[in-house]
Amino acid sequence: MDICVDRATDSDSAEINVTMAEKEVKSTEQPQAPKEFTIKLPSLYGQFDIVAQLQENEEDAAHPPRLLNISKMLRDDPLPAASSRETHIILSTGSGHQKANSFYSDVLSPIFEATGITSTNLHTTKSESSILDLTRDIFFPAANSAIPLRIILASGDGGMVDLINGLLALPHSPSYIPPDIVLLPLGTANALYHSTHPGANTWGLSALTSRTSKPLPTYTATFSPGSRLLVDEARSSLDFGQALHGAVVVSWGMHASLVADSDSATYRQHGIARFKMAAQEALYPSDASLPHAYRGSVSVLRSSSEHPTWVEIHDTVHLYVLATLVSHLERTFCISPSSAPLGGDMYLVHFGPTTGDDAMRIMGLAYQAGKHVDDENVRYEKIEGIRIAMHEADERWRRVCVDGKIVRVEEGGWVEVRKRERGVVNLVLGELSTSAQTF
Numbered sequence: 385m386d387i388c389v390d391r392a393t394d395s396d397s398a399e400i401n402v403t404m405a406e407k408e409v410k411s412t413e414q415p416q417a418p419k420e421f422t423i424k425l426p427s428l429y430g431q432f433d434i435v436a437q438l439q440e441n442e443e444d445a446a447h448p449p450r451l452l453n454i455s456k457m458l459r460d461d462p463l464p465a466a467s468s469r470e471t472h473i474i475l476s477t478g479s480g481h482q483k484a485n486s487f488y489s490d491v492l493s494p495i496f497e498a499t500g501i502t503s504t505n506l507h508t509t510k511s512e513s514s515i516l517d518l519t520r521d522i523f524f525p526a527a528n529s530a531i532p533l534r535i536i537l538a539s540g541d542g543g544m545v546d547l548i549n550g551l552l553a554l555p556h557s558p559s560y561i562p563p564d565i566v567l568l569p570l571g572t573a574n575a576l577y578h579s580t581h582p583g584a585n586t587w588g589l590s591a592l593t594s595r596t597s598k599p600l601p602t603y604t605a606t607f608s609p610g611s612r613l614l615v616d617e618a619r620s621s622l623d624f625g626q627a628l629h630g631a632v633v634v635s636w637g638m639h640a641s642l643v644a645d646s647d648s649a650t651y652r653q654h655g656i657a658r659f660k661m662a663a664q665e666a667l668y669p670s671d672a673s674l675p676h677a678y679r680g681s682v683s684v685l686r687s688s689s690e691h692p693t694w695v696e697i698h699d700t701v702h703l704y705v706l707a708t709l710v711s712h713l714e715r716t717f718c719i720s721p722s723s724a725p726l727g728g729d730m731y732l733v734h735f736g737p738t739t740g741d742d743a744m745r746i747m748g749l750a751y752q753a754g755k756h757v758d759d760e761n762v763r764y765e766k767i768e769g770i771r772i773a774m775h776e777a778d779e780r781w782r783r784v785c786v787d788g789k790i791v792r793v794e795e796g797g798w799v800e801v802r803k804r805e806r807g808v809v810n811l812v813l814g815e816l817s818t819s820a821q822t823f
């Protein structure tokens with residue numbers, strides 16, 4: 385969801401655009417020696433810590449790190465043994481650079497052994513529906529019958545959204561216990577990880593034996609009848625029953641279009657640069673026209689002392705319409721600087737039609753610790769929900785992003801988003817998450 389690129393001057397075809405954008409991305413990168421970092425984790429039994437020394441991937445720091453060394457240190461102050469939870473490991477093999485299997489065998493497995501994490505419940509995804517299937521068949525029945533679960537999820541944001549939707553597919557019994565989730569950021573953007581562990585770069589490993597967890601705030605997006613979930617690179621679509629749940633972002637307009645357009649095997653091989661490439665396409669159409677102005681009505685639900693009230697934004701055309709529960713959509717892309725980790729507040733980020741250069745300028749400010757929210761053209765406010773009615777004839781402009789998934793609404797269709805009150809999972813927190821200690 386990163387879109388900060390300079391304008392390519394020679395953009396006659398999609399292929400040229402992609403190549404140009406990629407060159408620009410590469411040319412700004414400085415070669416750096418791979419960094420080493422160390423993590424210290426208490427063992428599950430509490431008598432000792434393990435110290436793991438890792439090194440960033442030499443070729444690309446976006447690939448998982450290498451484990452250099454692992455050692456044990458007796459603790460002066462032994463902890464009580466951690467409470468036992470049924471532990472599952474999910475390796476999402478389609479996420480990010482598709483390194484979940486090697487990350488497991490090279491890094492996770494030795495750390496599990498040293499810390500005392502024993503689990504025979506290893507699940508490797510085989511298809512787009514694997515996590516939903518596992519949740520329906522294993523995790524939901526267990527959680528709903530009061531079995532405390534700990535799920536170590538090596539995935540991008542998509543794995544979490546599948547898990548949440550699977551757990552909310554059926555009504556909860558009074559004895560439902562929200563599973564604890566350890567998120568290992570193996571995706572491309574990893575918005576949830578970077579928003580809950582700001583500044584951290586330890587691949588979620590320090591949460592592995594952490595005993596601190598906090599409810600993950602979520603929202604529900606309800607769509608007009610006939611809306612379809614696009615799958616298989618938008619080659620087919622599914623009926624999803626009108627409601628989807630998420631924890632990161634709902635958007636319509638430029639953001640949703642570039643997430644949708646960049647979700648193909650061709651774009652995915654470029655890693656995080658795929659968002660920049662799609663932005664190039666969206667903001668600088670090949671016929672030199674302005675970026676599309678999205679026609680629709682947008683209302684926000686504002687809280688007040690008495691009861692929340694729907695208020696319409698008096699613009700009929702829009703470029704960027706986004707509601708988020710998180711601060712970062714990528715490690716350095718701060719979409720909502722006022723959002724606290726797992727704080728549960730929803731924020732609107734909105735601006736109207738403008739030139740490609742101006743949209744780039746505004747989004748570029750997001751990389752400067754979220755300075756775009758101070759721009760006079762950007763509307764930034766705390767909201768309880770959002771309703772978007774789309775007035776577009778072409779289905780291309782009726783795509784909505786729900787945590788990276790894309791829903792296409794019918795002509796005249798709408799989406800309504802509201803924060804959910806009750807937690808469905810708890811996120812286990814590792815490094816730099818001290819605010820959770822107070823819970």
Ligand SMILES: Nc1ncnc2c1ncn2[C@@H]1O[C@H](COP(=O)(O)OP(=O)(O)OP(=O)(O)O)[C@@H](O)[C@H]1O
Nearest residue numbers: 478479480509510511512540541542571572573574
């Ligand atoms: N073996 C597989 N075959 C096909 N699809 C898979 C497989 N494993 C996972 N997937 C799918 O790949 C997608 C990966 O999405 P995910 O969000 O985890 O990674 P990402 O898009 O790279 O990261 P992010 O959302 O953080 O940018 C999901 O839709 C998931 O269902």
